[in-house]
Amino acid sequence: MINLQALYKEYEDDNHIDSSLYAKYRVKSGLRNENGTGVKVGLTKISDVVGYEYSNGNKVHIDGRLIYRGNDIDDLVAMRKDTPFGFELSAFLLIFGKLPTHRQLLDFHKELIKMADAHNVDIHYQTSNLLNAIQIEVLKLYGEDIDPDSDTLEERMLKGMYILASMPLLMLSHYKKEKITHYPLPDKGIAENVLCIIRQNTHYTQKEASLLDILFMLHADHGGGNNSTFTNVVMSSTGTDIYSCISAALGSLKGPRHGGANIKTSAMFDAIFDEIGTTSDQKVLRKIAKRLLDHDFFDNAGLIYGIGHAIYTKSDPRCQVIKKACKELAQEKGELEKYNCLCAFEKAALYQMRKQKHIETCANVDFYSGFAYSMLGIDKALYTPLFGMARTAGWVAHHLENRQNNRKLIRPANVYVGKRKED
Incomplete structure (x- = not known):
């Protein structure tokens, strides 16, 4: 009878690729350059995603478009x-x-x-x-x-x-x-x-x-x-x-x-509401953000879902539009307390990212979209x-x-x- 467990283990050992080899052979893992930008592989007239620009060879953060x-x-x-x-x-x-x-x-x-x-x-x-x-x-x-x-x-x-x-x-x-x-x-x-x-x-x-x-x-x-x-x-x-x-x-x-990232973000917020309610206290929210980054809350993945983007650095325009639209509906549906908590947590999360990861980033489209769908009563x-x-x-x-x-x-x-x- 074939020993599948042994084969699994051999496969795992034999097929591991040393991450240092990507740099050695100048392979763009994930089609990403060393600075995190995408490798240019095509031309298009359809749409553009703008999150930064270069000035004198330096990357400058700008409002996303x-x-x-x-x-x-x-x-x-x-x-x-x-x-x-x-x-x-x-x-x-x-x-x-x-x-x-x-x-x-x-x-x-x-x-x-x-x-x-x-x-x-x-x-x-x-x-x-x-x-x-x-x-x-x-x-x-x-x-x-x-x-x-x-x-x-x-x-x-x-x-x-x-x-x-x-x-x-x-x-x-x-x-x-x-x-x-x-x-x-x-x-x-x-x-x-x-x-x-x-x-x-x-x-x-x-x-x-x-x-x-x-x-x-x-x-x-x-x-x-x-x-x-x-x-x-x-x-x-x-x-x-x-x-x-x-x-x-x-x-x-x-x-x-x-x-599927919007589902993860929505689940994270449900866990936060269960843990601390709908507070806007920055001290409380920064502690939750720290626990997320420290692998000590929610799924222990060390991530704050809905924060960060591969291109947008200063702001995600989609996030800004949804945020504004959510406020209008939250006022109509009596959900302003929860909305204000999300806004306060966005601020706390960005602060904690700067403090712990030394990263200037922004909330992305998933940050408020799950809340938007939940206010609409969508499964x-x-x-x-x-x-x-x-x-x-x-x-x-x-x-x-x-x-x-x-x-x-x-x-x-x-x-x-x-x-x-x-x-």
Whole structure:
């Protein structure tokens, strides 16, 4: 009988790679440079993530900017005050490369509503993770397409819109274990329809619908270098179909170090509230932050979830937008005490990061997004799937751009550091 325990141990010993070898062979682990910046691997006109600039060779921290096709996210969020279709406006901009006219936005919204269909979704399919179920449903769309591998820009664009339109219904059908074949409010935006389906009624306020729409706008894209978008781009370079590319991106987003971070942050805050209540006392909150960094609280990982970002250093613009929107809804729902505690903990956490880690950093998008979803009464199981639903707009845009411009197969190299048999 095979001794699997021995094989496991041998594998662990034989396959360990000394971390010093990365520097020796000048390998960019995680596609990151020594200063933490990302290795440049592509060009894009879709979006930009700005967190610092260089002056005389020195890295200078600046207020973060998220730019969709030349438009700052703050300006786009401001535009949604004149329309209930903020997410659709962002999706149109990302996919088609320009801001829509009022007529184009209405037509785009109507087209997405008309395209949406839960298809032959199997709501009884058993899986422990909602994102896995959505991956399967997206791949099933390939089987229903009469010409799924057609490679023209127009065809890929239509398929991308079809996936984007169908994603909310595929997700919510599995979540609710009942087939949802259409949007219940055809004259309302996708965010409002999603909230209506989750609530099983139309009992929600406009501030609630507005907050969810804003969350979708902020999640719609974040440059071409984030893991799920890059996964999509790598797949796109093979020339494969768009369904496979979007499904692969969903698989990447499922990872707790990527899209699942908002759940970890929300769980951390629940633990903090249980431990100390909703205080704004800086001394108390700094002690909690210290315990987190000292591996002495929550999951003992030594991390303060929702704090820090690979690019943003001084501020994350998405965090700032959500923070403002959360305050407005917290006032309406009587949750200001909890909101003020989060704001105070943000300050304490940044202080403790400077003191213990000597790091100047900022709260990221996950810091307030979990609180936003909780105020909306949304189940934690939906946090990452809703993120993926919104990010589909960006995935489609990057897929189209790369299929049009990048005809080279993405094929990086590894350095072999294993044993060699003697000749």
